[in-house]
Amino acid sequence: MPDTILMPAGHVRLGSNAGQPMTRRDGIAKVTGAATYAADNRPDRLLYAVYASAGIARGRVAKLDVDTARAHPGVVEVYTPENRPALEQDPDEKFHMFAWRTEALQNDSVRYANQPVALVVAETLEAATEGARLLSPEYEEQPARIGFDNGEIYEPGSTGIGGAVTFSKGDIEAGRKAAVRTTETHIDTPLQYHNAMEPHAAVAEWDGDLLTLDCPNQALVMARDMFAKYFGIPGENITLRSPYLGGGFGSKAIPIGPYILAILAARELDRPVKIALRRDQMFGPVGHRGGTRQVVKLGTNADGQLTALEHNATSTTSSFDEFIEGAGNASHNLYASPAISTAHKGVRMDTGTPGPMRAPGEASGSAALECAMDEAAEAAGLDPLEFRLRNYSETDPASGKPFSSKALRECYAEGAKRFGWATRPLEPGTMRDENGHLVGWGVGTSLFPAPMFQALATATLRADGTATVATGGVDMGQGAWTALAQIAADGLGLPAERVEFLAGTSLQPDGGVAGGSGHTATAGGALFAAGSDAIRQLAELATNDPDSPLFGAGNAGVEARDGRLCAADDDSRSEAYEDILARAGLTALEGSGTGGRDPSIGEQWAMFSHGAVFAEVKVDPELYQIRVTRLVGAFAAGRIINPKLAQSQLTGGMIWGLSSALHEEGIHDLRSGRLVNGDFAGYHIPVNADAPSVEALLIDEEDPYVNTLGVKGVGELGITGTVGAIANAVWHATGTRVRSFPIHISALLK
Amino acid sequence: MNLFDYVRPASLSEAIAAGSKPGAAYLAGGTNLLDLMKAGVAHPGKVVDITRLPGLDRIETLSDGSTRIGAMVRNSDLARDPSFAASFPAVAEALLSGASAQLRNAATVGGNLMQRTRCPYFYDPNSACNRRESGAGCDAIGGETHSHAVLGWTETCIATHPSDFCVPLAALDAVVEMEGPDGTRDVPLADFHMLPDETSPGGADLKPGEIITALRLPAEAAAFAGNSRYLKLRERTSYAFALVSAAAMLRMDGDTIAEAHIALGAVAAKPWRASAAEELLNGATPDAETFARAAEAALDGARPSGDNAHKIDLAKRVLTRALTQAAAGTPDRMPALPASVFASVNGASAHA
Ligand SMILES: Cc1cc2nc3c(=O)[nH]c(=O)nc-3n(C[C@H](O)[C@H](O)[C@H](O)COP(=O)(O)OP(=O)(O)OC[C@H]3O[C@@H](n4cnc5c(N)ncnc54)[C@H](O)[C@@H]3O)c2cc1C
Numbered sequence A: 001m002p003d004t005i006l007m008p009a010g011h012v013r014l015g016s017n018a019g020q021p022m023t024r025r026d027g028i029a030k031v032t033g034a035a036t037y038a039a040d041n042r043p044d045r046l047l048y049a050v051y052a053s054a055g056i057a058r059g060r061v062a063k064l065d066v067d068t069a070r071a072h073p074g075v076v077e078v079y080t081p082e083n084r085p086a087l088e089q090d091p092d093e094k095f096h097m098f099a100w101r102t103e104a105l106q107n108d109s110v111r112y113a114n115q116p117v118a119l120v121v122a123e124t125l126e127a128a129t130e131g132a133r134l135l136s137p138e139y140e141e142q143p144a145r146i147g148f149d150n151g152e153i154y155e156p157g158s159t160g161i162g163g164a165v166t167f168s169k170g171d172i173e174a175g176r177k178a179a180v181r182t183t184e185t186h187i188d189t190p191l192q193y194h195n196a197m198e199p200h201a202a203v204a205e206w207d208g209d210l211l212t213l214d215c216p217n218q219a220l221v222m223a224r225d226m227f228a229k230y231f232g233i234p235g236e237n238i239t240l241r242s243p244y245l246g247g248g249f250g251s252k253a254i255p256i257g258p259y260i261l262a263i264l265a266a267r268e269l270d271r272p273v274k275i276a277l278r279r280d281q282m283f284g285p286v287g288h289r290g291g292t293r294q295v296v297k298l299g300t301n302a303d304g305q306l307t308a309l310e311h312n313a314t315s316t317t318s319s320f321d322e323f324i325e326g327a328g329n330a331s332h333n334l335y336a337s338p339a340i341s342t343a344h345k346g347v348r349m350d351t352g353t354p355g356p357m358r359a360p361g362e363a364s365g366s367a368a369l370e371c372a373m374d375e376a377a378e379a380a381g382l383d384p385l386e387f388r389l390r391n392y393s394e395t396d397p398a399s400g401k402p403f404s405s406k407a408l409r410e411c412y413a414e415g416a417k418r419f420g421w422a423t424r425p426l427e428p429g430t431m432r433d434e435n436g437h438l439v440g441w442g443v444g445t446s447l448f449p450a451p452m453f454q455a456l457a458t459a460t461l462r463a464d465g466t467a468t469v470a471t472g473g474v475d476m477g478q479g480a481w482t483a484l485a486q487i488a489a490d491g492l493g494l495p496a497e498r499v500e501f502l503a504g505t506s507l508q509p510d511g512g513v514a515g516g517s518g519h520t521a522t523a524g525g526a527l528f529a530a531g532s533d534a535i536r537q538l539a540e541l542a543t544n545d546p547d548s549p550l551f552g553a554g555n556a557g558v559e560a561r562d563g564r565l566c567a568a569d570d571d572s573r574s575e576a577y578e579d580i581l582a583r584a585g586l587t588a589l590e591g592s593g594t595g596g597r598d599p600s601i602g603e604q605w606a607m608f609s610h611g612a613v614f615a616e617v618k619v620d621p622e623l624y625q626i627r628v629t630r631l632v633g634a635f636a637a638g639r640i641i642n643p644k645l646a647q648s649q650l651t652g653g654m655i656w657g658l659s660s661a662l663h664e665e666g667i668h669d670l671r672s673g674r675l676v677n678g679d680f681a682g683y684h685i686p687v688n689a690d691a692p693s694v695e696a697l698l699i700d701e702e703d704p705y706v707n708t709l710g711v712k713g714v715g716e717l718g719i720t721g722t723v724g725a726i727a728n729a730v731w732h733a734t735g736t737r738v739r740s741f742p743i744h745i746s747a748l749l750k
Numbered sequence B: 001m002n003l004f005d006y007v008r009p010a011s012l013s014e015a016i017a018a019g020s021k022p023g024a025a026y027l028a029g030g031t032n033l034l035d036l037m038k039a040g041v042a043h044p045g046k047v048v049d050i051t052r053l054p055g056l057d058r059i060e061t062l063s064d065g066s067t068r069i070g071a072m073v074r075n076s077d078l079a080r081d082p083s084f085a086a087s088f089p090a091v092a093e094a095l096l097s098g099a100s101a102q103l104r105n106a107a108t109v110g111g112n113l114m115q116r117t118r119c120p121y122f123y124d125p126n127s128a129c130n131r132r133e134s135g136a137g138c139d140a141i142g143g144e145t146h147s148h149a150v151l152g153w154t155e156t157c158i159a160t161h162p163s164d165f166c167v168p169l170a171a172l173d174a175v176v177e178m179e180g181p182d183g184t185r186d187v188p189l190a191d192f193h194m195l196p197d198e199t200s201p202g203g204a205d206l207k208p209g210e211i212i213t214a215l216r217l218p219a220e221a222a223a224f225a226g227n228s229r230y231l232k233l234r235e236r237t238s239y240a241f242a243l244v245s246a247a248a249m250l251r252m253d254g255d256t257i258a259e260a261h262i263a264l265g266a267v268a269a270k271p272w273r274a275s276a277a278e279e280l281l282n283g284a285t286p287d288a289e290t291f292a293r294a295a296e297a298a299l300d301g302a303r304p305s306g307d308n309a310h311k312i313d314l315a316k317r318v319l320t321r322a323l324t325q326a327a328a329g330t331p332d333r334m335p336a337l338p339a340s341v342f343a344s345v346n347g348a349s350a351h352a
């Protein structure tokens, strides 16, 4: 994107609002219930839609008792493949880079359990729910293919979204030969289901061919345009509103069958329709993290340095589409090795198609890599932190490019100090607490790319010295409402209270995707640019106006501060925005800006956030119950816009890692292909008692290259490193290396 | 869920009349019944709300010294009742280790006894389950069996009873009081949950229309207060069902065990009273070797019902530990993490 506007130097700077630990601006609304989530909308004449979920994993629906469902009091309409009105877009066509094949009743086939097979629309939620049950589907069932050993293994087209399947650098054979020691680490990771606190929901209301859609969404304008395709209308006809999301984690970016059907029903029935997935329906059509089976082979020389790093992964995907958890890619950019080789295979199973789930690829891959590094450290007789330092990469191992910034060494040092790592004995099973529990300490390195997408923003400076900024950005709970507003205020040289911040609908300028940990950098970049564009115009007015104290100060010589423009070299010369605008006879001044990255920057620099996570676990020496009693992470992620929010993202990420290490897994019955733990009683995630002490330290890191704001991302970073750190701590406590996540009591039983 | 009638009777007799009709179900805290209705496992035509029935929410001491707990007493109210917790500390500990604070605030004594198994195939109307439909078969066999039984199961049903509360109750000879169309009846809790046999999947000994009105703990049960523990092994520090659990109560006579009462949880379709182990301990000195032998005896005849052989080993270990803890004496205060292996010593911070 060569036309990216780089920040005009001189007028505005980050730092008055950005960098402050501002409290979440939407916090009160959320805790008091005033914040309206999509499903809270109840327009007049609302109908409720509930879909019937497939009770088999593979085959076709042979019979639906539509008559009985229709006869149920309150049921208005039942849609099946036989009467589903036409769509303008085939749900089985991949018409967009982010389009997954989805089920919108295009035919009677069942490709995974919990897939929608019919939609019931009724006057009440209860009637729709019972109507869906009364459909009592009968099936022609085919044997389900579930599990690594039962699915077809194949060569995938890509990893993640458009990522490479294989990678190699250097001579692996030579690397192996040069090694004095080799280790081979096998790690399995399970299927995981996003399960945001707010299940997927939509309220659709048509007015002619205009659609208002209340729906939690991470990529408003992109999704709006994709929705529009299904209904043959221009994207502008849709107003997609998503002021609040109760978590997205990658599962709320794209149109899914249930939404499309609800919108269709609203159009056909000419009444607003709401659909809200039940918790059990979150295990199916809304994506998940594919499982992986990984092998990491490391060769090390006598100095404890890697000579060869091989990381191979087989990742599960659906039988009908592809999203491959790019686990092996986690080994490309972290540890120095003259030879690196990674490769992926896919295995097709009768599940829904996986999708991006918080740190897609990185989370699973880091788990295996960090366990492997620990095993190699043990083989080399080295402290695992020391071993990582011996393999510290000064330049990107994959490309050889310099890092735009990398304060990982400081992360290791600060984290280790805070944790007290120095006194860690090398041998496992040697530490006990006062209650006789085994104690183990482990470390893992965090790594996450610092991508940017594209975003637009506007800034309007008004005659009264206040401003409105707008971008279709999205707050999934990560704090965008706050952090983006801080950046915007700095862009305008105003205190945050004087800036009205508009986001969360597709009516605003395209705010891009809230994903990939790139939203703050991208949408923030656009906001900052829009603000500085407005200030540039303001400065032009002032410096060209003989009546202004700033007359003749020259563009570069003026700074925006606290609602005033000041001459850079003379504090006594300044003027309030209000006065400049009043004299110019303007009621408002419009600025616009773009966020994005010039590709040449990516050609020059490798850009990543880094961190080090230290874990303490306690394990009962006979009963083997495990508890993570301490997590300390130290992270370097460029400029931190809001330390409070960044810490909460990072600690949340670490707890997510804890969840992967000890709790989370979708368990399928291998015969039926149905999930056996599709609820929160069975699908464990950590509770407070599982995470008594989690600390995230922010390590200063200035990055002049990554983008104009110097911002990387913190949303996913905390997961990486943590899973491995915990598994390594479990080994250090017990001497057992568990090969399969999550770690269960039974895996430690001796 | 299906359309149903909701009635809130004013008296026990009205409730029994309403509840005796086919397709009626009693609603207490609703934490289990409503889930089952939402999952399409239960579809009562009439829901009889018994939460406002007079007189069922009391904890009282009877003239014979026994303690009577009304069926509508909420789990958290019972656990936090100072005199109850002092007399029956392991019961309080078991209650507080169950579910979450929110659920315990809603769940009742009667509902806890009557809660259904957590066998995932029971909850999945698409699976065959003898408990849901007699004679349908059991899809748990050969499936995911981590929560399933290692004692007292048959091919008809391999499910476990998931309650924590019931485990120490079984050990303490609690009695269930019921009232139904044919009058009142008492059943020892240890017999209330019936094991499966060759044809029947087992279940609760409650006849149509019968209401649990109260639970009674005999006066002698309080004699174990000084050496009572409940220990619950689980895959999450809190808010998880037991992998295996054990209640161990000892009445000490100086340095010897005068009388031991033991039950295991999550190993069978009922709280598993371990009488052979009790006999072995009665009159013995509390040492590691004796406890290990008792644990062996308690699991005598155990066999895996699937991929769950580890539960046998773990149950022995949990019981051994619970006995050791009980011998050491009931803690003065409820531990910060009740029944947890990480229950910290009194006064210690619950946070590391
Ligand atoms: C997520 C989750 C986690 C849980 N974890 C645990 C745990 O760790 N340990 C544990 O022990 N339990 C656990 N439970 C189960 C919980 O303890 C039970 O759901 C609760 O005790 C049921 O009580 P209730 O009053 O809500 O019963 P309800 O749901 O109202 O009723 C349950 C059944 O009992 C019948 N019933 C109720 N009262 C009477 C009566 N007086 N007479 C006759 N029949 C009656 C009802 O008809 C119904 O069939 C958990 C539950 C959930 C949902």
Ligand code: SF4
Residues within 6 Å of the ligand: B117, B119, B120, B121, B122, B128, B129, B130, B131, B132, B137, B138, B139, B140, B141, B156, B157, B158, B159, B201
């Ligand atoms: S174990 Fe019992 S509850 Fe589970 S499926 Fe079999 S019969 Fe049903």
